[in-house]
Every structure is written in structure tokens, then in C-alpha cells.
Amino acid sequence: MNDDDAALLRWLAGLAGLLGVAWGASLGVRPALAFGLALLGVLLALWLYPRLALRQLRVARTMAGAACEEDAVRVRFEVTNGSPLPLLAPEVVDRFAPDKVPVRRAVVFPALGPRRRVEAHYDGRCDTRRGDYVIGPEVLRVRDPLGLFVAESTGASAAPLVVYPTIEPLPAGALTGASRAPAPTGGAIREAGEGGVVLGVREYRAGDALRRIHWPTTARRGRLSIIEHERQVARGVVLFLDLARATLRGLGRQSTLEVSVRALAALAAHAIARGDRVALHAQGGLAGPGGGLGHLELPLAGGRPQLERILDTLARVKPDGEQPLGALVHERWGALGAGTIVWLPVADPEQDGDAAAELVSQLRARGCQPRVLLLDPAGFRRIFGAPRAGVSLADIADACAASGALVYTLGAGEALAERLAEPWAGRRQVRITREMLA
Numbered sequence: 060m061n062d063d064d065a066a067l068l069r070w071l072a073g074l075a076g077l078l079g080v081a082w083g084a085s086l087g088v089r090p091a092l093a094f095g096l097a098l099l100g101v102l103l104a105l106w107l108y109p110r111l112a113l114r115q116l117r118v119a120r121t122m123a124g125a126a127c128e129e130d131a132v133r134v135r136f137e138v139t140n141g142s143p144l145p146l147l148a149p150e151v152v153d154r155f156a157p158d159k160v161p162v163r164r165a166v167v168f169p170a171l172g173p174r175r176r177v178e179a180h181y182d183g184r185c186d187t188r189r190g191d192y193v194i195g196p197e198v199l200r201v202r203d204p205l206g207l208f209v210a211e212s213t214g215a216s217a218a219p220l221v222v223y224p225t226i227e228p229l230p231a232g233a234l235t236g237a238s239r240a241p242a243p244t245g246g247a248i249r250e251a252g253e254g255g256v257v258l259g260v261r262e263y264r265a266g267d268a269l270r271r272i273h274w275p276t277t278a279r280r281g282r283l284s285i286i287e288h289e290r291q292v293a294r295g296v297v298l299f300l301d302l303a304r305a306t307l308r309g310l311g312r313q314s315t316l317e318v319s320v321r322a323l324a325a326l327a328a329h330a331i332a333r334g335d336r337v338a339l340h341a342q343g344g345l346a347g348p349g350g351g352l353g354h355l356e357l358p359l360a361g362g363r364p365q366l367e368r369i370l371d372t373l374a375r376v377k378p379d380g381e382q383p384l385g386a387l388v389h390e391r392w393g394a395l396g397a398g399t400i401v402w403l404p405v406a407d408p409e410q411d412g413d414a415a416a417e418l419v420s421q422l423r424a425r426g427c428q429p430r431v432l433l434l435d436p437a438g439f440r441r442i443f444g445a446p447r448a449g450v451s452l453a454d455i456a457d458a459c460a461a462s463g464a465l466v467y468t469l470g471a472g473e474a475l476a477e478r479l480a481e482p483w484a485g486r487r488q489v490r491i492t493r494e495m496l497a
Contacts, residue, residue: 065207072102072207102207108144109201109210115141116199118151120216125367126185128225134194135180136165146171147206152198155183157222185222188312189320189374190346192220223370224317224324230480260284295338295359295399296330298323299388300373302343302380306407308439313471315406315434316378322432322475326402327369336361339369340391343380358394385414388422397426403464404432405455412455419462429464431456438471456483 076098083092117139126132136151150166165179183194195217201210260276263283276284300323308315323339330337341355355376357368382390384403395401401422405415415431422429435452452468460466466483469475 062209065209069102069207072098076102105203105205106208108203109146109208112140112142112144112146113199113201113210113212116146116149116201117141118197118199118214118216120195120197120214120218122194122218122220124219125221125223125371127223128185128187128189130185131182132185132220133180133182134163134165135178136197137176137178138167138171139176140171140173143173145173145204147202147204149202150200151179152200152211153181153195155181155194156192157185157187157220158183159186185220187222188317189222189224191375192222194218194220221371221374223374224321226328226370227321227325227475229325229329229476259287261287294335295396296326296335296402297338297340297359297391297395297399298326298369298402299384299391299404300339300341300343300355300376301384301387301404301406301411302341302376302378303383303406304378304380305443306384306410307378307443308407308434308436308441309471310440313439315439316376318434318439318469318471319404319406319432320373320376322404322469323402324370324373325475328366330400331361331363331366334361337365337369338394339372340387340394341372341376341380342382342387342390344377345372345375346377354390356391383414384411385418388418392425395422395425395427399427400430401427402430402432404434406434407436408433408452408455409436409450412450412458415455416458416462419459419464423463431459431464431466433459433466433468435468435470457485459483460485 076095079091079095079098081095082088083090083095119137119139121135121137123132132155134153134155138149138151140146140149146167147170148166148168149171150164153163153165154161155163163181163183165181167177167179171177195214197214197216199212199214202208260273261284263272263285267285271285271287273284273286300319302316306315309318311317327337327339336359338359339355339357342353343355344353345355355372357365357372360368384405388395388401388403403415403418405411408415412433415433419429419431433452433456437452456466456468460483467479468483469478
């Protein structure tokens with residue numbers, strides 16, 4: 060029974076009770092008077108029923124504190140009925156702010172018995188953009204056994220939810236060789252130490268662990284020999300994010316900021332999954348409590364906690380910075396050691412393309428390995444300033460590649476994994492043959 064039907068029945072029953080009382084009292088018809096009083100008494104009891112039960116109804120919320128864009132989040136409620144009254148289909152009405160349809164319901168069907176505890180849930184979707192949200196507070200709704208009267212109360216268990224940017228799986232070649240430190244020839248260094256890969260067998264030296272003795276070789280050589288393992292050397296991956304207001308292009312989820320944020324989230328997750336240490340640097344603001352304009356710096360670290368810190372920062376960044384990307388990189392110059400992979404998403408190649416090529420040369424001279432992600436200006440509407448004449452994405456990509464960077468291009472709506480599968484290889488060359496001239 061919906062609320063409109065219940066309201067109609069309430070009015071009809073109340074009107075019938077009042078007419079019975081009036082008829083019986085004015086004309087002395089006792090059956091009519093008794094009927095009217097009984098009907099009004101039943102309506103009063105039905106009105107009191109959910110209100111009395113609601114006083115001893117308790118709800119506790121359980122949900123994840125973070126999710127990615129487009130993820131589903133299950134919100135659970137533990138509903139406890141402490142009264143001796145059974146409840147007909149009590150429901151919890153909640154507000155899940157990131158969903159396109161924010162009002163959600165979790166219903167205990169068909170009934171909740173007296174002194175019972177059950178679980179109800181609903182699934183909300185994070186259809187809106189990254190950021191901080193508050194889920195709830197929930198509203199408890201209880202009906203009488205006939206469904207005519209409803210009582211409700213607002214709970215106090217609103218919960219925060221951080222919506223992270225979408226993490227897109229990347230191809231293995233997106234961070235080629237990033238799981239080990241580079242050798243001068245471009246390969247990986249093999250260092251002795253603790254690890255799972257056997258490097259070889261050598262003679263025992265003072266201080267070596269006895270558990271690493273290789274007894275067959277010791278017996279054959281007549282002197283103690285130990286197994287030496289290869290130590291995995293994690294490389295540093297430094298991510299830079301351009302939050303300058305002047306370089307912002309596009310709107311909504313297809314703005315250069317949102318595309319850059321999703322790209323860096325995917326790169327961070329990919330690198331940390333390979334065992335690397337990742338850092339994030341930006342200059343701008345953070346939304347939510349404690350936010351404000353300033354320098355955002357997450358030093359090199361690895362593991363799941365570092366990924367959560369990076370995603371939490373990326374979820375709340377705002378494009379209100381004033382510092383160009385090149386100035387930001389030079390300011391953090393001391394954090395870029397030899398062998399470090401440096402990712403530079405260029406939001407506005409028309410404005411920062413020349414500076415990016417020069418920055419690549421400086422990073423190469425320092426021993427870093429720059430990776431440049433150029434966002435195609437053709438797919439992102441310019442918001443500030445005027446376009447520069449004679450500047451093309453291909454020219455900028457060629458200049459950065461000639462300076463020694465791996466260059467990738469990404470347009471609005473394109474899949475990041477596909478664009479990072481292969482770096483920029485230069486403009487397609489057209490070969491003119493005699494047949495074409497004939």
C-alpha cells in the first residue's frame with residue numbers, strides 16, 4: 060500500500076468513526092455510537108503502534124570509507140527491534156549523495172519480530188565525480204500492522220565517503236623496467252642480497268648466514284659455499300600534477316584536470332603493484348576540511364598505504380594553482396635522483412609544450428627518465444587565454460621525443476591503457492612512389 064492509498068483509507072475510516080459517534084449521540088443509537096467509538100479507538104491504537112515501537116528501534120550503519128568512480132558501494136544497516144511489538148516491513152531511507160538517484164531504501168521484509176536483530180542493505184553507485192561526500196543521515200520508517208500510519212525518525216549515523224578517481228588497468232609496458240634500477244646500458248642492475256632469484260654460488264665469507272650454505276657445492280669443492288640471491292631494487296616513480304588555473308581546459312569529467320587525475324591514479328597503482336616507490340607533487344588546493352592553497356607533496360614510498368594516500372589526495376585536488384608545471388618541477392629538483400622515472404602530464408601543450416621539451420632535456424642531463432603525457436588540445440575546450448598560432452601536437456611530441464623522453468598522447472574520451480600501450484613514434488611518413496606521380 061502506497062502513502063496516497065493509506066492516507067485515503069485513514070480519512071475514510073476517521074470520517075466513518077466520527078459519523079458513527081455523531082449519529083449515535085444525537086439520535087441515541089447505541090450500536091452506531093459503539094461502532095464509531097470502537098473505530099476511532101482502533102485508529103488511535105494504530106497511530107500509537109509505530110510511534111511506541113520506534114522508540115526502541117536502533118540502527119547501526121556499516122560501509123566502506125572509500126570507493127572509486129563508477130564503483131558500487133554496499134551500505135549495510137543492523138536493525139534492532141528492542142520492543143515487544145512486531146514491525147511490518149520497517150525501512151531505512153538513506154541519502155547516497157554520489158548516486159544519480161541519491162535516495163535509497165533498505166527494507167526488512169516481510170517483518171521484524173520483537174526482540175530481533177536483522178541486517179538490511181542497499182547498493183549505491185558512485186556515478187558523480189571524485190571528491191568527499193557525506194552519506195546519510197538515515198531516516199527510520201515504521202508502519203502499523205495495517206499500513207495506515209507511518210512514524211519516522213532521523214538517525215545520527217551519517218558517514219563520510221571519499222570517491223577516488225577511476226583506476227584503469229595499464230599494459231605492462233606503461234612503466235617499462237620500472238621494477239628495478241637501471242644499469243648504464245639501459246637494462247636492470249643485478250645486485251647481491253636477499254631475494255627470490257638465485258644469482259649464483261660463491262665462497263663463504265665471514266658474516267654470511269649459515270642457512271644459505273649450498274651443501275652439494277661445499278662437498279664438491281671441499282670448502283664452504285653459499286647461495287647468493289639477486290636483490291630486487293625498486294625504482295622511484297615521481298608523478299607531477301599541473302593544477303594551474305591558466306592551463307585548465309575542458310569541462311566536467313572530460314576536463315584536462317580530470318583526465319590527468321585519472322591517468323596519475325592509474326600510473327600510481329600500476330607502479331606500486333610492481334613494487335616501486337611512488338611520489339606525488341603538485342601546487343594547488345584541496346577540497347574538504349583542512350584544504351587550502353599550498354604545496355602538495357607525498358614523498359617516495361611504496362605499498363598499499365602510499366597508494367591510498369595518493370588516491371586520497373587526487374580525489375580532493377582543485378585547479379586553483381598559480382605555478383606552471385616547469386616551475387613546480389624545478390622547485391622539487393632535489394627529490395629527483397638519477398634513475399627516477401618522472402611523469403609529466405602536460406594539460407595545455409599549446410602553452411607549455413616548448414617548456415616541456417626543455418624540461419625533458421634537463422631531466423635527462425640529471426639522469427632521470429622522463430615520461431611526457433600530452434593531452435591533445437583538439438579535444439579539450441580552452442577556458443583561459445587564446446590559442447597559439449602554428450603550434451601542433453605532433454611538433455611538441457617530436458620535440459619532447461627528440462629531447463629523450465618517452466612521449467604519449469591522449470585525447471578526450473580515449474582509453475588510457477590503449478594510448479600507453481606504445482609511445483609516440485613520430486609522425487607517419489608518406490612515401491611518394493613513381494606510381495603516385497604517374
